[in-house]
Amino acid sequence: MTSKSCQSIDVRALLPRFIRLRDTAFYLGMDRNRFNAEVRPYLTKIPIGQQGIAFDRLELDAWADQYKSSNGRPGRFLGERLWDAVGDRPVSSKDRAYGTSTNGSKGGEFAKALAHIKSPKRSATSHD
Numbered sequence: 001m002t003s004k005s006c007q008s009i010d011v012r013a014l015l016p017r018f019i020r021l022r023d024t025a026f027y028l029g030m031d032r033n034r035f036n037a038e039v040r041p042y043l044t045k046i047p048i049g050q051q052g053i054a055f056d057r058l059e060l061d062a063w064a065d066q067y068k069s070s071n072g073r074p075g076r077f078l079g080e081r082l083w084d085a086v087g088d089r090p091v092s093s094k095d096r097a098y099g100t101s102t103n104g105s106k107g108g109e110f111a112k113a114l115a116h117i118k119s120p121k122r123s124a125t126s127h128d
Contacts, residue, residue, distance in 0.1 A: 018054035039063055
């Protein structure tokens, strides 16, 4: 590389390859607790010095791409959208329907628990 081509690169535009733990949540746009619970277990920890921890920016980007592809929804699009098709949409849980519950419970467990609560309680001490 010539010195002239080095001068044309804006150093501020270069991103570091390794991002310190304290900056990773901000880099992904989330809070530290969410990062530690949902992202950190899937990344390679890179020790820096005696106490420093960093993560590979490319791994962070790959995680973000995977998360976006499985959880994201495209922005506004004119025309027909696949997720708005009425025929293939499952019934919403917000729709109210009357009839038998589909969770398999017949209410027997609830009735037993209710009877147990209403039954007279035995005293821990005897009053003979």
